[in-house]
Amino acid sequence: MSTKHNERKTEPRLGIEGLSKNYLVRSEAIPALDGIDLTIEDGEFVAIVGSSGCGKSTLLRIIAGLETDYAGRVSLAGKSITGPGLDRGMVFQEHRLLPWLTVEQNVRFGLKTGYSGEVRKLVDEHLDLVGLSGFANAYPYQLSGGMAQRVAIARALVNQPELLLMDEPFGALDALTRIQMQQEVLRIRKAEKTTMILVTHDIDEAIFLGDRVVVMSSRPGRIKRVIKVDLPHPRDRGSYEFVKIRQEIYREFFKEAELPFSYAI
């Protein structure tokens, strides 16, 4: 852990205690999340994996402040989350860029202040960060999926949030672009030192990026296990330690009889 924020406080960046959420379906309460406890430290990268419907996206939306109807306590630096805020940035599975704004305007859309030299510098810096300096005047329809998602990351980071939330950000990209984007995220993390939470259904992605991998079970969504990934970056997806962790996570999802990884090696 870095020591750069030590003087601030001993509070964890994000604290979740006894979080539960129900959805009402035909006046019947369907539990989506049940008794979630999770603490995330400053500068940490936490990857959450689970099958679809396990509530991992709901968890992220609660942290983002998009869902406010829940039981339990969710706090950011000791303060309860009651709605969205600029201290949290979010990247969705779809890039969600405004189609009528250029790349540069889309990044600027995240900033409160009007047009000024300072704003221009911030926007330029963040376009540079995601490697899209030459595309400032392009429209979203002119970009590839990976490029559009880079712009979305730049937009989420331009306010310099303390916490970056990513909801399956590379799920819609092809395998090669996805790997490229994962390396990109590592680079950005190194440069910005932002605390990051990634929701994914790609176990390799979770191990490649996360300091910890949170495994969730479905219906209701519960935390099944938290696995620490103590490997140096860049991580080799074929290394013994990597495969061992993958095996551990697979075991949480599949019965011993059918372990798909054993064929993969």
Next chain:
Amino acid sequence: MTSGSNRHLQTSLYVVQYFALLLILVVAWQALSDLGYIQPIILPPPSRVLATLWGMTTSGLLARHIGISVIRVLEGFGIAALLGLALGIGIGLSRTLDRMTGLLIQLIKPIPPIAWIPVAILWFGIGEQSKVYIIFLGAFFPVIINTIDGIRQTDHKLVEVARILEVSKSRFIWQVVLPGAFPTIMTGLRVGLMVAWMCVVAAELIAAGSGVGYLIMDARQLSQSDVVVVGMITIGVIGKLMDSLISLLEKRVITWKSVFSGV
């Protein structure tokens, strides 16, 4: 080289496809008239219609009537567009305003503008105002309904992005809601202008001393069927030109997407 001449060939093919049906109809119409199947008093042959059109164009008579009708349309449509946009945006953004106005709009909307003519004459007399009022009524509803619809269809996913970025209300309206609603609003304006143009003719058919509608009505009473047809063709051509103009304007403004061009 080859691709260049191919493109030329394709362009000529498109031009032929564009005009073929119209040409065939006109030729058939002329032929049937020449062969005596169509009586000139019921439908004058294209040759005579063209001659009349030429005469009316050179004398400036046609231009005068068109000018008067177009000015009426621009007045009525202009008021309808301003009011329809302003009210539509207000109603689209506010659920309360929508509840308060919804019933009234839905009750008045089905009444055809022509049915308003008697009261329009009572209220405004037979001068310009009553005609402009009829045109306004015709254009107003397409504009307001489409504006409300366009705003209601704002992409929920973009709304979430705006919420997360804590975008101000005015910025949210100007950069998220209105651009998203723009194509639908343009459709409303386009339909509104078309209806306005149809309404001017209807209004002039009944009480007017000028305009294209009056031209048709006056010629009917004098049994000048060629002038009637010239008037009808004029209405069609002007309407088409207005529509083309507005869609050209739309393409100029919407630069952010490629348009579906048919299979």
